Amino acid sequence: MKIDNAVALVTGANRGIGLAFTRELLARGARKVYAGARDPATVTQPGVEALRLDVTRPDDVAAAAARAGDVTLVINNAGIAAFGGFLAADSDELARRLLETNYFGMLRVSKAFAPVLAANGGGGFLNVLSIASWINGGQLAAYAASKAAAWSLTNALRHELAGQKTQVLGLHMAFVDTDLTRSVDGPKASPEDIVKRALDGLESGLDEVLADERTQQVKQGLAAPRPSYLPARA
Template identity: 50%
Template sequence: MQLQDMVVLITGANRGLGLALARAASAAGAKKVYAAARDPSRISVPGAQAVRLDVNSDVDAAAAAELCGDVNVLVNNAGIARGAAALSVGAFEAARAEFETNVYGTWRMTRAFAPVLAAQGGGAVVNVLSALSWLNIPAASTYCVSKSAAWALTNALRNELRGQRTQVVGVHVGYMDTDLTAGVHAPKIRPEDVAAQILQALADGRDEVLADITSRDAKAGLSAEPGAYLRSGA
């Protein structure tokens, strides 16, 4: 799928990867870009149509699907990280918040837009996941668990949407140079580079993006002995 003349909706489009994707989609010739955020006044992409959207709200998701009934590509980019260890005080509260956005937000938006995409001939859904869908960092266990669930959800959605010819792309990336990783001192990939890879995956009809060496090593490590997910301190 080429983005030229397509209509794209991107959640969390006010910063980071969402902002990079909105700019990239516009540059690629998208007919229309809906840039969604809880505070639409923070949308800064020239020509994009700002949409007020909280992916945690059933009402907002339904309203977005009605307002943006011409969408060909839904990008589920909005996500949060609370960074709690699994047995820490407050872990359940952190996990609930992360699941609400990272899993149920993606689920809610895809369910709301599935009929819209079907009416456009199938279109595509892009889910922004993580290398941590396959690994676990003890200090951020709850986030890792939410991203593992989001990966499983992506596979379920791909199976269920195949019948209406909707392409479902799972995007895995390690550290990306965004606000979310501002306190992390490690090599990071530019969000603009990840955005370019996502657009290429859509054009190529691929189901998965492994955006950096971290995500590629993580996936390869699933079949290693011992599996990467079994190693201490992964």
């Protein structure tokens, strides 16, 4: 689908990748951009329409779908992350919290806006996933599990929405230079670069964007004799 003249909704739009999406959408000629956030007052990007949207609250999601009935593109970006392994004392609670936002939040928004997209000609979903959809080294165990679930949801939505001609794109990337990764050492992509590659892929009709070299290597390694999701042998 084309961005020019599109009406987009970005969840988690007040910072990081979400904020970069709102800027790039406007730069590419989007007619309107709804910027969803738990607190609309935190949305400071000029030219967007702030929208109260906590994806963990069904009432917020329903109200957003009712208000934004002209949407043709939904960017499921809202997400949270936390360090910790599955054997940690609080892993049950942490996993539930991350799944509630990163998986169930995406599911709620997708269910609410699929009929809106259908009514407006099909449009598209762009789901922000992660390299962690495929690998889980235990440091971000619950986060990786939530992104793996979101990847599975994205794959299913392609089949379920094909009949209404809704494009569904999954965006995978390694670490991005945002507040979520402030404490992480190592190479990080810029949000602007990730967003440009994602929207280029959307406009090219792709189903999936691997937005950096590390992600491309890991995806290729899934079919290796020793797959990339297994630990390296000593």
